[in-house]
Amino acid sequence: MTAYAYLIIAIVFEVVATSALKASEGFxxxxxxxxxxxxxxxxxxxxxxxxKTMPVGVAYAIWCGLGIILVTLMGIFLYGQTPDLPAILGMALILIGVCVINYFSKTIVH
Structure with a gap:
């Protein structure tokens, strides 16, 4: 598997775990x-x-950026938590940052 495949799997597990954290009601x-x-x-x-193959800063930026957006979507669908306009704009900027890293960074593994 490629680093990107492992990263997607890690992000999915993180989103599920974070969503379940809310549902755990303080464990x-x-x-x-x-x-x-x-x-x-x-x-x-x-x-x-x-x-093992991707720089930690780049991997973490992608993980956090996509995780924030996916956890927000889970919050909307599971818990009825609708973000306001500033939150949506902030997340859009994060997504743009992740795209810039992926498409233009020379430190990333393609």
Missing amino acids: TRMVPSIIVVVGYVATFYFFSLVL
Whole structure:
């Protein structure tokens, strides 16, 4: 698998774990709490595989940028948390930054 495939897997696990963190209600609900722990362990395992070939700063920027947007979407659909215009604009700028890194950075593995 490529670094990008591992990164996507890490991001998906992180989004699921973070969404379950809200549902765990401070680790008072068993099933969401288990999902959180398993999700974060899987996240860091796959992220460690990414770091074998991709610079840590670039990988982390992509992970955080896409994670923020995907967690926000999960918040909208699962919890009815609608971001306001400044939040949407901020996330758009983050997404633009991730695109700039991916398409123009010479430090990234293609």
